[in-house]
Amino acid sequence: MHVESLIGMLIIGALAGWLSGKIMQGRGFGVIGNIIVGIVGAFLAGAxxxxxxxxxxGGVLASVIHATIGAVILLFVIGLIRKAR
Incomplete structure (x- = not known):
């Protein structure tokens, strides 16, 4: 993996995490947490x-949409787990 692709993945993950935090109304985890949620959400959606x-x-916009949908799903599941406690 090249440094450029890693930086691109982090930027797309950060944007997807921020968007998913806005969509899910306050269920975000801050800047670093949103980056992690966006990256994990992109992996989840890719699987x-x-x-x-x-x-x-294909393309950057499609990657952001893909990662955002995955991050929203991940935030929803995390919300369900938090309510179950």
Whole structure:
């Protein structure tokens, strides 16, 4: 993995985490937490969406949308786990 792709992944993850925090109304985890949620959400979406036959497309905007959807799903699941405690 090149440094440029790592930086791009962090930027897309940060943007996706921020967007998912806004969509889920206050369920974000701060800047660093949102970056982590965005990156994990992108991985989650990358694992689940192809199995379901769902494809967003290519490019940076599609990557942000893909990662944001995954991060929203992740925040929803985290919210369910927090309520179960």
């Amino acid at each position: 689940i969406f192809p199995a379901l036959g769902f494809a967003v497309g």
